[in-house]
Each structure stands twice: as C-alpha cells, then as structure tokens.
Amino acid sequence: MSDVMVTGGTVTRIRVPFTGEGSGEDELSWGQREIWQALLEQQTWMPIGGTRPLPAGSTVEDGVERLRYLMSRYQSMRTRLLFPADGPPRQVVHDAGEIDLEVVDAGPADPYEVAVAVQRRYEQTDYDFAGEWPVRMAVVRRDGTPTHLVVIMTHFVMDGRGAAVMLAESERNEAAPVRGMQALEQVRWQRSSAGRRQSDAAIRYWQATLQTIPASRFAGAGDPQAPRYWRGELSSAALPLAVQSIAAHTRVDASAVMLTVYALAASRVCGVNPVATRLVSSNRFRPGLAEVVGPVSQTALCAMDVAGCSFDEALERVQRASMLAYKHGYYDRARLEEVVAATARERGEAVDLNWFYNDRRGAAEPRLVDPALVRAALPRTVFTWTIKRDEVYPRLFLNVDDESPQTVRLHIEVDTHHVPPPVAEALVRAMEEVAVQTATGEATPS
The missing domain is CATH 3.30.559.30 (Nonribosomal peptide synthetase, condensation domain)
Structure with missing residues (x-):
C-alpha cells in the first residue's frame, strides 16, 4: 500500500504507484481514431464498467493490487492524450506513474447503494484525456469490511473484446507477457x-x-x-x-x-x-x-x-x-x-x-x-x-x-x-x- 493517504469525510484515497513496459508518443492508431470520432460525435467520454460485489475475505490491499496490476500490465491504461495546437490528438504511453484508489466507507447506509452512487459520480464527472488516467476505481466497505468494487473506464482505451480479455486475465492474475500488437506498434504497422x-x-x-x-x-x-x-x-x-x-x-x-x-x-x-x-x-x-x-x-x-x-x-x-x-x-x-x-x-x-x-x-x-x-x-x-x-x-x-x-x-x-x-x-x-x-x-x- 502506498504511503500517501488523503482522507476527506468518508472517502480515503490511497496513492498507487505503478510501472510497466513500453512508452512513447505517436499519432492515434486506426482503432483509437474510430472511437475518438465516436466520442466527439456523441459528445461523451463513453464511461464503461460498473459495480460488483466482492467475495468474502476481500481486503483493501486486494483492490490496491488489482489497480496496480491493470495499470502496470496494459499500455492502454497508461495512455494519455496530447492535443497539439496545429493537428489531431496524439497518444502518449507512460512507463510509470501514480493513480488513486478510493476507499469509501458506507457508514450506516446500504453499501450497494453507496457503490452505485460512486459509480454515478464517476460516470457524471467530466474526464480529462490529457491529465487523467483512464480508470476510476473504488472499494466500498462497511464496518471496515470491503463489500463492493466500482470500476469505470473510458471507452477510448477499451472495446468490447479488449474488455473481455482484460477481465479474464485480471481474474486469473495472468503473469505471462501481454500478447499482440500494442497501440504504438499498431501505428508503426499502419504506416508500413x-x-x-x-x-x-x-x-x-x-x-x-x-x-x-x-x-x-x-x-x-x-x-x-x-x-x-x-x-x-x-x-x-x-x-x-x-x-x-x-x-x-x-x-x-x-x-x-x-x-x-x-x-x-x-x-x-x-x-x-x-x-x-x-x-x-x-x-x-x-x-x-x-x-x-x-x-x-x-x-x-x-x-x-x-x-x-x-x-x-x-x-x-x-x-x-x-x-x-x-x-x-x-x-x-x-x-x-x-x-x-x-x-x-x-x-x-x-x-x-x-x-x-x-x-x-x-x-x-x-x-x-x-x-x-x-x-x-x-x-x-x-x-x-x-x-x-x-x-x-x-x-x-x-x-x-x-x-x-x-x-x-x-x-x-x-x-x-x-x-x-x-x-x-x-x-x-x-x-x-x-x-x-x-x-x-x-x-x-x-
């Protein structure tokens, strides 16, 4: 667990450092351009994800490690956008950084309803493509016991099949190297x-x-x-x-x-x-x-x-x-x-x-x-x-x-x-x- 903790009311934010393979800057890949255009046309950052109950025995540390895993393993999760004044947006993949995990204490309220409220807050809060990592995650707990996990991402970094791969790999804590061409490699192939x-x-x-x-x-x-x-x-x-x-x-x-x-x-x-x-x-x-x-x-x-x-x-x-x-x-x-x-x-x-x-x-x-x-x-x-x-x-x-x-x-x-x-x-x-x-x-x- 990171050393930095910021508490405000019933919400504690745990700073989660991460490192991963691959970094660089380039134009958007064809798939990224497709979803970017859809975001512009529909005037939304297309939040995807949701809320799910946690199994008995889950800990906040489990949430920390899950978030660290996602950020470290997948280049798309470490991607932010750069907006040049004279051209279309570009992608920037980082090999290290920090992200906050929220821990939300439900108090006397129903923890599921609290989790849904957190999800709604995530979905309704504007997303900063240049300055924010593409995932918002929270662990909701009651009386110190984690009960629900809330994960919301922008569709820009994930299509349906990619989300299915991520879910399957994260559930089994896949340790083998990631497979396939990552976005920066895709761009190089597309220029070939x-x-x-x-x-x-x-x-x-x-x-x-x-x-x-x-x-x-x-x-x-x-x-x-x-x-x-x-x-x-x-x-x-x-x-x-x-x-x-x-x-x-x-x-x-x-x-x-x-x-x-x-x-x-x-x-x-x-x-x-x-x-x-x-x-x-x-x-x-x-x-x-x-x-x-x-x-x-x-x-x-x-x-x-x-x-x-x-x-x-x-x-x-x-x-x-x-x-x-x-x-x-x-x-x-x-x-x-x-x-x-x-x-x-x-x-x-x-x-x-x-x-x-x-x-x-x-x-x-x-x-x-x-x-x-x-x-x-x-x-x-x-x-x-x-x-x-x-x-x-x-x-x-x-x-x-x-x-x-x-x-x-x-x-x-x-x-x-x-x-x-x-x-x-x-x-x-x-x-x-x-x-x-x-x-x-x-x-x-x-």
Whole structure:
C-alpha cells in the first residue's frame, strides 16, 4: 500500500504507484481514431464498467493490487492524450506513474447503494484525456469490511473484446507477457507498406460500395420529438429459439442468420434495397490483434441485396456481403472521410452512413427447435422505450445482446429527427417476425 493517504469525510484515497513496459508518443492508431470520432460525435467520454460485489475475505490491499496490476500490465491504461495546437490528438504511453484508489466507507447506509452512487459520480464527472488516467476505481466497505468494487473506464482505451480479455486475465492474475500488437506498434504497422495496402484496398471497397447504396435509409421523414434521441428495447424468447433452429437447419453460423433476419426486416419496413449498414467489426481475426487490450474495432460498410429473396437466398447473399465488408473493415479513418466527402460531391447528395448494427451475443449452439415451442414463446415478447434524452446518438444503432440464456434483447437507438419511433419499433418487431416465420416454415415476404 502506498504511503500517501488523503482522507476527506468518508472517502480515503490511497496513492498507487505503478510501472510497466513500453512508452512513447505517436499519432492515434486506426482503432483509437474510430472511437475518438465516436466520442466527439456523441459528445461523451463513453464511461464503461460498473459495480460488483466482492467475495468474502476481500481486503483493501486486494483492490490496491488489482489497480496496480491493470495499470502496470496494459499500455492502454497508461495512455494519455496530447492535443497539439496545429493537428489531431496524439497518444502518449507512460512507463510509470501514480493513480488513486478510493476507499469509501458506507457508514450506516446500504453499501450497494453507496457503490452505485460512486459509480454515478464517476460516470457524471467530466474526464480529462490529457491529465487523467483512464480508470476510476473504488472499494466500498462497511464496518471496515470491503463489500463492493466500482470500476469505470473510458471507452477510448477499451472495446468490447479488449474488455473481455482484460477481465479474464485480471481474474486469473495472468503473469505471462501481454500478447499482440500494442497501440504504438499498431501505428508503426499502419504506416508500413503492408498497412497502406490494407487501408487502400478498404478505401477502394468503400468508394465502390458508396456508389451503389441509396442515400437515405428511410422512405419517409423523421418524427421530431423532445427529447430528440430515443432508446428502445425488444426482449424476446422466440427470436433466439428461431435463430438457433435456422442455424441448425442451414448449418450456418447464428450471427449470419441474425444479420440476414435484420436485412430482410429492414428491407420490409424501410422499403430500401440494397440494405446498407455499418457492421461493428472487432478486427480480432487480424494478425496480432486477437488478444489486444485496447480499441481495434472499426465499422465495415455492408450492402445486402435481399429484394425478392427467399430466406435461404438472402442468407447466402448476406454471408458473401458481410465477409467482404469485414475484410475491408480496417482502414485509415481520415482517408475514408475524404472519400466519403468526395463521393457526396460526385453524387450531388450525402450518403447517410449513420446506420449501425452490432451483434454482441456470445456463441450459441445451433439446435433444431419444435416450431410449436417457437410460437409459444411469442407472448413473452416485450418492447419498451427506455430512454429519451438529448445526448447525441447516431441516427440508428441496433445492438443485439444476450439478455439471458433464453432471451435476446434488441437495443435500438434512434434520432427521431430522422427515424420515426414507430418505424424503429416496427424494425425490431419485424426481425422477430422474419425469424419466427422462417423457423416455423411460414412464408416470409421480403
């Protein structure tokens, strides 16, 4: 435990020194640029993390060592930004430093409620990218006994797959050297001839695809609301059963089945073809990136021509289109923005690229399901508008998540100035409808 302690009220701050391998300054990597642009567009530092109970016997010293471990092991946790007056932000990786761990005494209050309040304070306090380390951590205790751990990080240093790697390694206290290309090494590769070839090929693919897709994704205008940005959730037990059954029948991965369901539903509800969306590509299949703890995800532009198709035909087309998109989902974001702007000038209209799809589910075992069981699950489907606010969302962003082993939750976020809420709800309901109709052998109109 560090020697420096600052106490204020019920909060004690323990200074935690750390050292780690690797340091230096360079431009942002492609993955860092992608998430940085999202932070700017959505006007948030994207706090991620949360609160969890601690096992019996946990100590404050355990919290100190956990924080030291994270800061020492991962270069992304030792990264701050530099903001030159004449250019874009740059990353600075430090090989040593100090960070505070908060120890919060709950007193007579419920320690879980205190932990949630700490989490809320962390999330609602502005983050200083230049002067602050990217993690805020607290141990909450009652009567001297630690009960909860609160960890909040900025999304800038962590994508979903990277967070999963970090969690797994920290839980087992992984001591082997970190694997994969760290951000500074990624930047050097991206400047190499191999990196330039990858980016150039991706840019050519985007340029060609942008010429083929409709400028607008919706046949009608928006439905401006106040607050402007809405988030809805469809909870369904029928959808995962149907997708599992289709995957077993077609012998195709469930993620491709779900994307096909989405494409057919969007074509039906929005009246556009091809259906174009930006898939979130983890890029973890690329050499050196599988186990990197840091942001390497980018979006892959996918155009899916499913008009007049049966489900099997649509599935084949979506598989081909998505594989091509993922192949070209790793690129120089600044160069891409130049091409998007040039394409808009050539077409005489801007192409709406604010349409995103992200399947975040874990792997599910394909299995044939009795159609009667699929239909029987339909009455349990619930759709709810959960959040209405003026914090910026993309025009449409659909996340597919495991709600439980038996249910899938579709999170749809929309800008009501461009996407009417009834259309958004119709889209996620149509996804369930397409999947159920296919799995039960009913006709599925495209």
